[in-house]
Amino acid sequence: MPEAVVVEASQLANLLAALQARKYRVIGPTVRDGAIIYDDLTTVSDLPVGWTDEQEAGEYRLRRRDDGAYFGYAVGPYAWKRFLHPSPFTLWRARRTPDGVIVELTDAEPSRFAFLGVRPCDLAAIGILDRVLRDGPYVDPSYRDRRDHVFIVTVQCANFSPSTCFCVSMGTGPRAENGFDLALTELLDPGSHRFLVEIGSERGAEILRELAHRPASASDWETATRLVHKTAARMGRQLEVRGLPEALLANLEHHRWDHVAARCLTCGNCTMVCPTCFCFSVEDRSDLTGSVIERVRTADVCFTTAFTYTAGKSLRQSARSRYRQWLTHKLATWVTQFGTFGCVGCGRCITWCPVGIDITEEAAAISGLTRKDERP
Amino acid sequence: MSDRELEEFLAVHPFTADLDESQRARLAKQARLAHYQPDEYLIQEGRPADAFYLIVQGLVSIELFVPGHGPRPLQTVEGGSAVGWSWMLAPSRWEFDARALERTTAVVFDAERLRALLLEDCCLGLRLVQRLLFLVTERLRAARLQLLDLYGPPRER
Amino acid sequence: MVKAAITTPAATNPFIPFPFVVMSRRRETRDTVTLRLRPLRNVRLLAQPGQFMMLSVIGVGEVPISVSGLPRRPGELEHTIRAVGSVTRHLVALRPGDYIGVRGPFGTSWPLQLAHGQDVLLIAGGLGFAPLRSALLSILRERWRYRQVIALYGARSPTDLLYRRDLSRWQQRPDLVLRMTVDHPDQYWRGQVGVVPNLIRQVAAFFEPANTIAMICGPEIMMRFTIRELQKHGVPDEHIFLSLERNMQCAIGLCGHCQLGPFFLCKDGPVLPYSRLAPFSDIREF
Known part of the structure; x- marks a missing residue:
């Protein structure tokens, strides 16, 4: 088990302050336009305190919680790629001058971000983007x-969307073991609101020293572990991934592609909310x-x-053919x-599809694979 | 030109090479060797379709004469291939011109005698018809591909 | 047009083009030109036959274009460009002395080493001759490394034939079998009329299928029928190499546009053996 401490919920403000003091631009969840999105955080009150989201295929709505949870929701329409892989983004700028065309880079000092509230699935998504955009x-x-x-401050998943999340199938959640600087598990008991904080890096440990904390007890660990186990156990959606790439590629002419294409509006919402679509x-x-020309990169669909x-x-x-490209790219x-x-397995594409197309249902129908019940 | 020499031509021509020697010998009896100068016609549209040509060497243009334009080549046929199938459907007339573009050598069969031979020896008849069908398919495929104008300018967006 | 020199930052960034100057422009057909380019600074972007460069008209955009020739001096580039979209229309209008941006080289090259000691069959349709020309020039420069060298080329009409001066020179070479055909002849054309796949049978006597490396570039349909014909003759799939074209915006496997199944054609291609493409080649719109 990684090194862990417990901090009171009130320490969240100090965490924010410590990050800000280190000149991080802190990005985290906040309520805007009826959804929980990621944006600049100035104070703890920017967080979606006491809010949760209810998600179904093609549906998303915010609801009040009857507690003061900071991270009492699943995932919203934004993904962290918005900040790591921004769109639009100016690759370079050229100026026409009497001496000729001068091309300049425009990204000399990119923001140093601190992400607060990265779900394990989204942490895995960042790992995937790393392989695509950085490690190749x-x-x-x-x-x-x-x-x-x-x-990166991860929040382990005590809250999730039972009808759209399927991180357990994808092996990306509900708990992150590494890849973060700090990982919080929000522990909300009557009369006690605290976080179990796992330390994932030296940078994380350094920040943590500025917060009032005590060592995590066995019972703190037990409470935290129970929460993620409950998440895993209640996750209703699943996808059989063993043999999935081969099975999908063996069924490129399956009639189900026509079936789903008849519903698909080809709007591309799924690609825009997807945390890995790059x-x-x-x-x-x-x-x-x-006289001034910019070569601009924009997200494409x-x-x-x-x-x-x-x-x-x-x-x-x-x-x-376009739906098939998207699905076979993701899963094969x-x-x-x-x-x-x-x-x-974040489920965003299911929630934000205007006609409620469910990637797990389509993949299962096309591959012919069904998942054995593996709930703990 | 002796039958013997004609048989040797038939033995190496792709159209007849894998027939039995006896079948080739019977075919050779109906055949003669012909030479064509550039621009000389093997076949002219409208004339009776009375022969079948195995091109040994050279290049032959299958074409139509377009008034005000002149000969309009549609496909060319080279050594190793064959020209003309209208003779199979006797009595009939040629529907296109076939003109030598280069000095061309062909083994020419008299259509009437060839038809008689094929009826008499149905086995040989079937094998030759199969080859003709192959030829027709190949020409049709080429014509279809040409229709697509594959290398034409891309359609504007 | 960019009449003035281009200055770029020294920092290495894969999206920054290098400034090049147009040395010469040769009109090939009504809508196609060949440009020779020289680097403005002392950079050498050394491309192998089959690879491509990203050519930039600053303010208009960037397109992938194969190298179509060999450099006369190290660092020079030669590209044949057909006016199809807005960027290529600007590129074909460039004049000697104009400046453009160049990134590259990118992608895989023709399997010239693999072809050493083998019969070589180069089969081009239309503008597909451009990437194969650099391969042919390279092969002819080291002709002794190869056995039979056969080039088949199909074009729309006689006036659409690229590299006419090369063609008439190559026709004189005793060590090269060159066959051309057109779909639509004009009144002066005395050559073959028909489609490229039909040329293969004509040259069948010159190559030994099991020891032949075939390199094909042309419209997708032309390549499909050509592959079938090669297979009929017994050329193994892993000896049939194709150069494929798809939308490419970054050329370094990051933008996602050029995907064909598991391949990013910009980095895994554009040249791939048919044996690797076969599983996807009959899947429409894949």
């Missing part, structure tokens, strides 16, 4: 520069005089016909490309 033969410098400095397009933008536009034509004209070809699934 080609490195995206803007991602690397952000990622290498980011300070695709982007690049275009030049210039001011009216053409494989559900558009333009995505495969090649020498005068789109290679994936049908909705069927990603494994060949990067050694992991491109899915962490």
Whole structure:
């Protein structure tokens, strides 16, 4: 078991202050426009205290909790890629001058982020983005520069969305064992609101020294462990992943693709909320005089016909082919490309699909694989 | 040109190479060797379809004469291939021109005698019809691909 | 057009293009030109035949273009470009002395080493001759390393043939079998009319299928029919190499556009053996 301490809930303000004192730009959950999103946090009161989310396929709504939980929700429509892999992003800027065109980099000092409230599934998603954008033969410098400095405070999953989460199947949650600087488990008992804090790095330990804490007792550990076990046990959605890539690739002409394509609006919501979807397009933008030109990267969506536009034509004209590309990339070809699934089981694509298409249901129907009940 | 020499041509031509020697010998009896100069016609549209040509060497253009434009080549046929199948469906007339583009050598069969031979020896008949069908399929496939205008300018977005 | 020199930062960043100057421009067909480029600074972006570069018109955008020639001096580049979209329209309008940005080289190259001691069959359709030309030039420069060298080339019409000066020179070479065909001849054309796959049978006597390396580039349908014809002749799938084209925006496997199943064609391709593509080649719109 990692080294852990217990802090009172009131210490959260000190954690925030300690991060801010180290010039981190602290990003965390906050309520906006009827959803819990990630944005700059100034004070602890920016957190979604006493709020929770209810999610179903195609549905999301906020509800009041009857307690003061800081992290009493599952995941919202935002993912951390928004900050690590921002869109739009200016790759470089060119100025036309009498001496010629001068190209300059614009990303000299990217923000040093501290992420507060990273769910284990989202921590796994960052790990997946690392493999794609930082750890391969080609490195995206803007991602690397952000990622290498980011300070991560994970929140172990005592709260989740029973009908959309499936991290247990994907092996990404509800508990993170490593990859964080600090990991909180929110312990809410009558008369006691505290966090079990696991220390994942030297940086984390250093920050923690500025908070009033006591060693974690066996009963603190037991309470925390029980919470994540309960999460795992109650997770209603599941996906059989053993043999899944092969089974999907063996069924590229399955009639179910037509079935799901008839429902899919090809809106691309799933790709925008997905914490691992990384695709982007690049275009030049210039001011009216053409004297300043920016080459800009924006998030792109494989559900558009333009995505495969090649020498005068789109290679994936049908909705069927575009949905198939997305799903087989997430659950099959990603494994060949990067050694992991491109899915962490966060369930966002299910919640935010306007017609409630469920990736687990489609993958099971197409692969023909059903999951044996493995609940603890 | 002796039958013997013709048989030797038939023995190496892809169209007849894998027939039995006896079958080739019977075919050779109906055949003659012909030479064509560039621009000389083997076949002309509208004339009776009275022969079958195995091209030994050279290049032959299957074409139509377009008024105001001249000969319009549609496909070319090279040594190792064959020209003409209208003779199978007698009595019939040629529907296209076949013109030598280079000095061309062909083994030419008299259609009437060939038809008679194929009816007489149905086994040989079937084997030749299979080869003709292969030829027709190949030409049709090429024509279909040409219709697609594969290398044309891409459609504007 | 960029008439003035381009200055770029010294920092290494894969998205920053290097400044190049257009040395010469040769019109190939109505909508296609070949540009020779020279680096402005002392950089050498050394591309192998089959690889591609990202060519930038600053303010318009960037496109992937294969190298179509060999450098006369180290660091030079040669590209054949057809005006199709907004960036390529700008590229074909460039004149000697104009500046452009270049990133690269990217992707896999033609298997020239593998072809040493083998018969080589280069099969091109339309603009697909551009990436194969660099392979052919490279092969002819070290002709002794290869056995039979056969080049088959299909174009839309005689006026759409690329590299006409090369073609007439190559036709004279006794150590190269070159066959051309067009779909739509004009009144001056005395050559073959028809599709490229039909040329394979004509040259069958020149290659030994089991010891042949085939390299194909052209429209997808042309490649499909060509592969079938090669298979009929007994050329093994792992000896059939294709150069594939897809939307590419980053060229370094990060933007996701060029995926074909497990492959990012920008880094795993554009040249791949058919044996690796076969599982996906009959899946429509994959």
